[in-house]
Amino acid sequence: MEFTHPVRRRARRIREVLAAAVVPPMWRSGVLIPAFWWDGHPNFGDAMTPWLLPRYGVVPLHRRVAEARLIGVGSILEFVPHDYSGAVWGSGLMEERTHPLTAARFLAVRGHHTRDLVGAPADTPLGDPGILVARHLPRPRLRWEVGVVPHGHHRGNAELARLVARGGARVRVINVHQGAAAAVREIASCSVIFSSSLHGLVTADSYGIPATWTLLDPPLGGGDFKFRDYESAATPGRSRYLEFDDRLTADDVVRLGRRADADIIASLGDGLAEAIDRLRATAGELGRYPLGLLHMRADRDVRRSP
CATH class of the missing domain: 3.40.50.2000 (Glycogen Phosphorylase B;)
Incomplete structure (x- = not known):
């Protein structure tokens, strides 16, 4: 069965949600957010979004870009439409081409070149979340x-x-x-x-x-x-x-x-971690973990009904 088969995708989503249950930050004030990261083939770098975010009290629920309120780790910003208005956390471009995202809320982007090419504010924190x-x-x-x-x-x-x-x-x-x-x-x-x-x-x-x-x-x-x-x-x-x-x-x-340089890496890491705190303030109302899963599932079912 291929990695992208719906059954395997669903199994990954279940494992990600269950794995978050043993991460202490989720016990106190864990929240849920529809998010996009590349899930087309197995790759540890792409898997960092669902592995890292629960350690900061956030469970990302994989969604299509059109349904996402957060764009995660990886060279994936070309997939994001120009009118996207959600949050971006440490993402980057694949190609060195202009891709303006003027409505996005930039918590962080991967580097100076991505920041310039997507039109993020000059004070946007930098760094790949893998740091x-x-x-x-x-x-x-x-x-x-x-x-x-x-x-x-x-x-x-x-x-x-x-x-x-x-x-x-x-x-x-x-x-x-x-x-x-x-x-x-x-x-x-x-x-x-x-x-x-x-x-x-x-x-x-x-x-x-x-x-x-x-x-x-x-x-x-x-x-x-x-x-x-x-x-x-x-x-x-x-x-x-x-x-x-x-x-x-x-x-x-x-x-x-x-x-x-260890000091530079530490500073970039601090900026990426602090950016997650801003996510709660910029992403609007977020569902609580785990009960919010039921509400989000019901909401998806309503939107998909004829």
């Missing part, structure tokens, strides 16, 4: 020297496979198709990260792990834009891009890995 993961998952013991985090499209890249094979047991390939917490733990168990996945880089920065990023075949939509956008906020004025060729070794990755 927050280290605040909620303690770093495990180190198990591997090098963590390689290929984008899902790059898992079969032959040159990358040769680098991994030459590195032997010291190198771990992290599967981005697993859940958010599992992938984050594996990344955090490495001394250095080499990534063609943006959230491999973001997770490394959250834990203060030296990292580099690269571009591989097949090319990704938007090229390097999302990396440049993120680094405009996380490592302003410098890039950790490492051009890939078949001579690259695990030793090179270790030698060339660089940390983001």
Whole structure:
């Protein structure tokens, strides 16, 4: 059964709602909000929206963009119509093209480039929400020297496979198709990260792990834009891009890995966390968890009836 099959989608939604029940912030004043994030294939970066927000007392309920009141983590703003009037939290564009969202309420966006291209106010907080993961998952013991985090499209890249094979047991390939917490733990168990996945880089920065990023075949939509956008906020004025060729070794990755500035990452994280507090003030009346689930379900049924 495919990932996008309605039965599997429904099962994911149920797991997300149930998982929120064990998160302490939900016990006191948890709220529900219809939200959009990419759910077209398994990817730990896309799964950060339903994993992170309950830790701040918010359960996002996946909806089509037209029904959403919050846009979450990922390069997804091209999917958002120009007249969207809900909230945006840490999202980014995929392509380096103007996409004005003049009616949106910007809690945060991923980087300076996205902020300019969507027309967000100059004081909009910046950063990818994945920066927050280290605040909620303690770093495990180190198990591997090098963590390689290929984008899902790059898992079969032959040159990358040769680098991994030459590195032997010291190198771990992290599967981005697993859940958010599992992938984050594996990344955090490495001394250095080499990534063609943006959230491999973001997770490394959250834990203060030296990292580099690269571009591989097949090319990704938007090229390097999302990396440049993120680094405009996380490592302003410098890039950790490492051009890939078949001579690259695990030793090179270790030698060339660089940390983001811890103070900058902490400041971006503070802004993203504080932005969630503003969500309650800007999103209008929100249903309470868990009883609000019944009201939201009833409301959807009414809107779908003939």
